[in-house]
Amino acid sequence: MFNLSFYKGKKVLITGHTGFKGTWLCQILTNANAVVTGYSLNPPTAPNLFGLSGMAGKINNIIGDIRDLKRLQQVFEQTQPEIVFHLAAQPIVRDSYKDPHYTYETNIMGTVNILECIRTCKSVKSFLNITTDKVYLNREWEWGYRENEELNGYDPYSNSKSCSELITNSFQNSFFAESATAISTARAGNVIGGGDFANDRIIPDCVRAAIAGKKIMVRNPGSIRPYQHVLEPLYVYIMIAAIQYQDKMYAGNYNIGPDENDCLQTEDLVSLFVKYWGNNIQWTVCPDKGPHEANFLKLDCSKLKKTFGWKPRWNIETAVEKTVEWSKCWANGENITYCMEKQIQEFIDSKK
DSSP, rough: OGGGGGGGGOEEEEEETTTTHHHOOOOOOOTTTTTEEEEEOSSSSOOHHHHHTTGGGTTTEEETTTOOHHHHHHHHHHHOEEEEEEHHHHHHHOHHHHOHHHHHHHIIIIIHHHHHHHOOOTTTOEEEOOOOOOGGOOOOOSSOOOTOOOOOSHHHHHHHHHHHHHHHHIIIIIIIITTSOOEEEEOOEEEEEOOOOOOOOOHHHHHHHHHHHHOEESSSSOOOEEEEEHHHHHHHHHHHHHHHHHHGGGOOOEEEOGGGEEEEEEHHHHHHHHHOOOOTEEEEEOOOOOOOOSOOOOOOOOOHHHOOOOOOSSSSHHHHHHHHHHHHHHHTTTTHHHHHHHHHHHHHHHHO
């Protein structure tokens, strides 16, 4: 496991810090005694992990829009970050069909704005743009996509993140090739974990149904995705940002996903959830005529493994078990921060 002591005293800026992944990232970095500033809109759901964890009181919490370049420039000038994680985005595929303009404006101009701030802020030594496994032109084939495959996401969300990748590459070539700032992108597969309350995501739908004592409705039981616990990609983000901070040669584009046997159908994921939740909950297929969604998607993560000697720590069964554990902790009114810190430590202590 990468040694988190690197982050002690480091000034870190996280965009999108009030979201599900952003809150977990803040928790990890505050545990490592980093000086964390978050810049984001208010949490996107109610309830939300950011509020439940009391994260606003643990970091320099700034509420702002990634589309507001002037405000973002002021934050960079005031905080002088050394490391920047860019998570701010409109992240829901179905919402991107409902409001494509907002999706493109946030995901494209948000990336331009953050890179423009980094270009003019000399304190930044390491930048990581977090995108998605959906940036690739999906040919519905059975093998994983590699980092050199064509970028051309289908729906407005996926396509806007493809554009975000291309923008990052353009800024790298145009402004950072000769600078000391290391620029990378990370393309992670589908994440699950405690504290995700988003709409139109299978595990949050499972949790809501289980708590309400209702059947879980599954839209696309045969869809295959690279599911992984949220701590898997977060630790890779932290590792890449730290290592490229020390040696720019490690900057690049990286896929982050589970091993082949943990790329599974949605119905298998739901069956695992039912197994660990218990209480005789059931699920049923409820097909709809919603917008296009890919049926088959896998990532080839051999570059990440070869470059950093990385391997996933938690298989899909453990990921579901930990998600259920957190969800029951929340449902029973237990201490959310304790549960998060416990799971983070368990992840750190686990064997590859």
